[in-house]
Amino acid sequence: VWLRRCTHYLFIVVVAVNSTLLTINAGDYIFYTDWAWTSYTVFSISQTLMLIVGATYYLTFTGVPGTATYYALIMTVYTWIAKGAWFALGYPYDFIVTPVWLPSAMLLDLVYWATKKNKHSLILFGGVLVGMSLPLFNMVNLITVADPLETAFKYPRPTLPPYMTPIEPQVGKFYNSPVALGAGAGAVLACTFAALGCKLNTWTYRWMA
DSSP: OHHHHHHHHHHHHHHHHHHHHHHHHTTOHHHHHHHHHHHHHHHHHHHHHHHHHHHHHHHHHHOOTTHHHHHHHHHHHHHHHHHHHHHHTTOOOOSTTOTTHHHHHHHHHHHHHHTTSOHHHIIIIIHHHHHHHHHHHHHHHHHHSOOHHHHHHHSOOSOOOGGGSOOSOOBTTTBSOHHHHHHHHHHHHHHHHHHHHHHHHHHHHHHHO
């Protein structure tokens, strides 16, 4: 039992830490200045997938509705700590941008509870709800983050690596609707990652048997 629990907590920590890193990177102000909508879509999808794989794993491991929201809270606290550290070093990150995960995780819990802990319903309905909702809630990130242009002038970077050098601002040209694209792609991919979260749970029991 102790080995299974240790493996379980290791997975939770690994996924939550990676989610934190994705969130930190999503706040890169120069990247946002020139590629705001493109990066918004990419990071919305990546955070959707990190949230759902960890939350589904945790939820099916405990079998208790509510643990997905608890997992989102873990991600939020990790990110606050990490953002606080970056901010203390003088990096211009706004602080209150991460609780956007919580409503999506609540929807996942609600599906699990409403379908009487049916894993297949959790994967299908929960995946679609999380995938479609998180890009909408993630718009709070853009609303609350300080104006990227103003921030870029206030905290100039002397050099940029070649791969980060902007070519042309692609707003409205590359993606017409970042929220719709993020929600559509997220809804499809989140179902796959919800299934992966359930499967990780099964594998954990097999490894520890």
